[in-house]
Amino acid sequence: AQKVTQAQTEISVVEKEDVTLDCVYETRDTTYYLFWYKQPPSGELVFLIRRNSFDEQNEISGRYSWNFQKSTSSFNFTITASQVVDSAVYFCALRPLFYNQGGKLIFGQGTELSVKP
Amino acid sequence: KAGVTQTPRYLIKTRGQQVTLSCSPISGHRSVSWYQQTPGQGLQFLFEYFSETQRNKGNFPGRFSGRQFSNSRSEMNVSTLELGDSALYLCASSLGEDNSPLHFGNGTRLTVT
Numbered sequence: 001a002q003k004v005t006q007a008q009t010e011i012s013v014v015e016k017e018d019v020t021l022d023c024v025y026e027t028r029d030t031t032y033y034l035f036w037y038k039q040p041p042s043g044e045l046v047f048l049i050r051r052n053s054f055d056e057q058n059e060i061s062g063r064y065s066w067n068f069q070k071s072t073s074s075f076n077f078t079i080t081a082s083q084v085v086d087s088a089v090y091f092c093a094l095r096p097l098f099y100n101q102g103g104k105l106i107f108g109q110g111t112e113l114s115v116k117p
Numbered sequence: 118k119a120g121v122t123q124t125p126r127y128l129i130k131t132r133g134q135q136v137t138l139s140c141s142p143i144s145g146h147r148s149v150s151w152y153q154q155t156p157g158q159g160l161q162f163l164f165e166y167f168s169e170t171q172r173n174k175g176n177f178p179g180r181f182s183g184r185q186f187s188n189s190r191s192e193m194n195v196s197t198l199e200l201g202d203s204a205l206y207l208c209a210s211s212l213g214e215d216n217s218p219l220h221f222g223n224g225t226r227l228t229v230t
Contacts (some may be wrong), residue, residue: 035218041207044120045221052216091160098215103173104150104162105219 002027004094006108013082014116021077021111023092029053031097034068034075035105039089051075053096082115089113119144121210121222130179131227135196138225142189142210148172149191151183154205163203163206195227212225220222 003026013019025034036048049059051068059066063080079086089112093105122141130136130215140147151163162175166185183193189210195202205226209219 029225033216035219043207043224043226045207045209045219047218047220050218084177085207093160104175105152106162107160110158 002094002106004092004106006090006092006111008111009109010112012113012114012116015084016081017115018078018080019082019113019115021079021090021092021113023075023077023108025073025092025094027073027094029096033095033097035093035095036066036075036077037091037093038107039091041088042050045091048077058066066077079113082113084115084117087113087115121204121208121220122212123208123222123225125225126223127226127228129230130198131230132198132200134198136195136198136227138195138206138208138227139209140191140210140222142191142208143220146210146212146220147189148211148217149185149189150209151153151191151193152207152221153173153177154207154224155203158206163193172207197229198229198230208209 005024012055026073032053034051037045039045056068063065067076091110095105124139148167150165152160154160154216165173169185180196185191205224207224211217211219
């Protein structure tokens with residue numbers, strides 16, 4: 001079975017604090033993709049990053065960074081120097097590598113991040 | 118480049134009625150997927166269409182159906198609405214290749230009374 005767990009339901013920080021959103025996944029597939037999406041109050045899911053299972057290199061994009069550890073089945077997301085505009089619900093998701101293996105995104109329950117000024 | 122467009126943004130329907138939701142993908146995208154988002158169940162996959170063919174399907178009853186047109190636009194239909202169908206329905210498009218990320222629209226908020 002495939003499953004994504006985001007244990008943190010809600011996180012509240014003060015602006016400029018660093019915050020890490022945890023994501024743990026389960027899959028029997030040996031190849032897969034992992035994603036992070038951001039959902040602001042407008043409802044649209046905004047794509048942040050895709051990582052495939054054979055690339056464990058960490059990635060940094062501005063204030064955002066991602067730590068992928070296959071050994072612990074985790075794909076954590078860190079926001080450095082958080083800003084009020086980062087307030088949103090963040091989703092971690094898993095998908096088989098190939099569409100003919102199912103093609104659907106398995107989402108975690110989401111972490112609601114609130115950044116206060 | 119225009120994003121994924123979903124219409125309408127809000128709908129209120131009565132139990133037993135049917136509803137059709139529309140999704141226009143990003144230009145050049147051939148795959149359209151639909152997801153249902155509810156507070157209790159979270160985000161759940163409904164189905165995916167690629168080049169007018171349903172390529173993947175989630176675990177929803179037959180009351181939920183969809184189709185894709187030759188211009189890649191997609192519609193989703195829900196018949197015999199139930200209260201539990203109240204949700205945010207999100208459409209996503211992609212190039213349809215294995216490494217293509219999904220790009221989501223703003224969703225249609227359906228309320229069934």
